Amino acid sequence: MSKIVSHKEYFINRDISWLDFNHRVLQEAENKTVPIIERVRFLGIFSNNLDEFFRVRVANIKRMTLWGKGATGFLHEDPYVLLNLIQEKVIILQSRFDHVYEKILKELRKENIYMIDEKKLTKDQLAFTRSFFKHEVRQWLVPIMLTNKLPFPELKDRSIYLAVKLSKSKEKGKPTYALIEIPSDELSRFVELPKEGSKRILMLLDDVVRVGLEDIFSAFQFDKLEAYTLKVTRDAELDISEDISESFMNKVSKSLKNRKSGQAVRFIYDSEMPKDLLAVIIKGNKLSKGDHLIPGGRYHNFKDFIKFPDIGGQRLKYSPLPPLEHPDLRNAVSLLSVIRTKDILLHFPFQSFDYIIDLLREAAINPNITTIKMTLYRAAENSRIIKSLINAAKNGKNVTVVIELQARFDEENNIQWARILQDEGIRVIFGTHGLKVHSKLILIREKVGKNMRLYAHVGTGNFHEGTAKIYTDLSLLTCDKNIANEVEKVFEFFKENYKRTTYRKLFVSPTNTRRNFIKLIETEIKNAKKGLEAYIIIKINNIVDEEMIEKLYDASCAGVNIKLIARGNCSLVPEIKGLSENIRATSIIDRFLEHTRIFVFCHGGQEKYYLSSADWMVRNLDRRIEATVPILDKTIQSQLKDVLNIYLSDNVKARVIDSKGSNSYVEANSEKPIRSQIEVYNYYKKLLDV
Known part of the structure; x- marks a missing residue:
């Protein structure tokens, strides 16, 4: 491998690549060909993905800042620089998310589905909401007054809070502050109000709590109450004790309790929050700019939108695709x-x-x-x-x-x-x-x-x-x-x-998965240099392991044709002249999350097929027990090849992977639109008719 290849411009940082993947998820929420209810749910998926990214990856990078120069060597990037890059990209994505959300709300209204807040309630709706608050919500609320006399409450991961500023308009004294946790674990985040004709009206639980603020704080006689949403994302790493006298299950249980109070790695707040209230929250939580303070909209925890109610009829959702029978099993007694x-x-x-x-x-x-x-x-x-x-x-x-x-x-x-x-x-x-x-x-x-x-x-x-x-x-x-x-x-x-174990058919991590895949790539390189046909097809979730990527670069330089479908992280940069010009890489995001890992090697015309639980990441190849199995049955090989060709022909949901993270859609080279997941379903359906 040429020395120049070790430069970071030939490897997309895995975390930046992951944000590019989540951008593709957001594209589905933007896409007007996707049914509107499903678009709302893609907003939820995007948000949930981002939460987990901060809990795991950003938390990990923050820990690496303590390593000194060792972190830069490991990441190929100064961790502080990387955290800033992530922050910049997340703010851009968050802004785009807010824009998409507003557009979706308008389109929902065209379908007679209305999301309203407490300021838009009619007299009857207000009465309903107050009753709902009194009988369903109030019992779950535990408001916490913020005073210097008491320790500041620890904000829980995965929860959303209303930060409340209470004051009396006729008095110039210092305002009072409080926190209220929204009980979204106990109640649905979505409250449906009584229908108005054909209109379906939804309200977020956050706003129901806002309606009840006067009731909650009635004993204080405040006449000005302001409430703003915030949430904290915490480090999800498990620090497991090395105490050999304790069972592993007990160790994990204890570390889970500690996780709930892990270090804050992101703080999102309503950008309209008054500076004095924001300062109280930041100081109380001992947060700093390095904790990713991100201004946002009125609402947070959009992960709950994954469970957006089924309202408005079937046409607003994906058409059903009932699971098919297998042709060899449909009539099987055993x-x-x-x-x-x-x-x-x-x-x-x-x-x-x-x-x-x-x-x-x-x-x-x-x-x-x-x-x-x-x-x-x-x-x-x-x-x-x-x-x-x-x-x-x-x-x-x-x-x-x-x-x-x-x-x-x-x-x-x-x-x-x-x-x-x-x-x-x-x-x-x-x-x-x-x-x-x-x-x-x-x-x-x-x-x-x-x-x-x-x-x-x-x-x-x-x-x-x-x-x-x-x-x-x-x-x-x-x-x-x-x-x-x-x-x-x-x-x-x-x-x-x-016991040391050898495997001849299976690739088992950490024993021989990396070694065997490298051997298969090297066979393609040798055959290409001999002028023989040589190709590799890979469908995978994540490909970030540098040794495996370098091997694919070597193969490309030797003339091996490589087709790659990577759903998530892809650190490989395709189509660089003199390095990866023989590698084409795409990513497919659609109604189903692509999770299969399939590998095909030409192998001198005697094709070899494999399916695997392992991605090409260091953890999967070296730190996990994974299994890759050869597909030996010729009929199954043929079907897998057909399915892969469908995925490779996708011109509806496939995006081009490139160094810029542009996520441009694959251009249609044929008149027929090919949406791979639907075509794969139809392919299996036809097998039942044979």
Whole structure:
């Protein structure tokens, strides 16, 4: 690799690249071809994404400011400079967000859906709101008076507050200040007022509380009450104790309690807030400019807009795409019997996730099944996956679940699931010290006479019924002995991780994933130099690992044709003459979150196909337990190639990835608009007619 390639202009900073991704999410909220209710929800997704970005990435960079020169070497950027770049970009995006929100409100009104505040209430609406406040809201409010005599209250992460300034117009004395937490965990953020003819009228809970301010502070006889929204985002890092006498689950539980009071990494406030009130809040929270003080609009915590009410009829939302049956499974009495005869590839949410639940249910009651093992990174609230495992244990099966307690923002849920599973007699393993378990594996053992038969699942996504409806993911179900035996080896590693394990079929991080992908790229480079056909197709979530990117640059320089679809972070800069001119990179954002990781290598005409739980990031390749599986079935390979070609042909939702973060839409080279997610759905639908 040429020395010049190490310069930062050839690697987009991962955090700047992530903000470019979130810009693409905001584009969906701007896009008038997207149904209006879905556009509102994209505002919520954008906001939720940004919250998590500050909790994790910005918090991490702030911690690195304590490293001195070491941080600059690690980040390839002075952390203070990077924080300023992030601040500038976030303010631009926030301004754009506010503009989009105002436009959407106008378009909602055209559909007879009105968002109003407390200043626009009619007499009848005011009476309704006061009654709603009295009977539903008041009980949840705990106003806190801000005085020098008491410690300043610690503002909670994920909450929104009204900062209140109270004064008496006839007196010139010092005003009184207070804080009120909006009870959005206990009540819906959206309050629907009585209909007016065909009009649907919504009000935010924040404004209902504003209506009740006089009632809340009636004992003080203030006649001037002003309220302004604010929120704090805190560092989400878990600092886990090294106390060897304490169980890992207890350590995680304790660190979760500490997270709630993590260092502030962002403070957003209503830009109309009076300077004296703002100064009191900033001083009380011991905030500084380095804590990303961001002026905003009247409302915050737009993540709640993900749950915007279903009002106004179906035409204001996406048309339903009911999950399809799999052609080989639709009439199957037994899934296990089908898997014995052929590999099955399921593609969610285009095809039904129920097949995974049905597989576990069948295994739970099959008298010949002795053992079920699976990894669990995230699970749904009322998980049928968990219920199926419990049912299997009750039916005498030996059930083992490897559960990742440090799945970001699902730690508390996973602790609860671990306790429930343990109470049901299921063996729970908490992964491996220092390595997150991110692989998506199931192993089922069946007794056949004196022998054993193994069934395996290797996938790209979580065993989560909720996300399976909105994330695109792949699951391979196979009885292939070599693959199943190696999946069993992974589970043995969870149990006895001091043993060294070799894999010939699977790529397993941190053992051999990086090495094997590099070998595959190097084969393409060698073939290109020989004048043979050489190409690579990659569909991935994030690609930021510099060694892997440099290998792709090497491949491009050798003449390897590379097509890359990266949904999120992409530090690779495509189409630089003499470096990456043979790399084309796009990103697709649409109704489903693209989550599949697929890799195709020409390999001298003997194409090799893989699906993986791993992105090309240092953490996935070196610090997590991930699994990549080869696709050996020729029919499945052909279908995967068809699906990839559809994604590569997208001229409706695909954006060009470039060094400027322009996110320009791919220009249509054909008369027919190709929206890949709809075309993929139709592709699978046609397979049912064959």
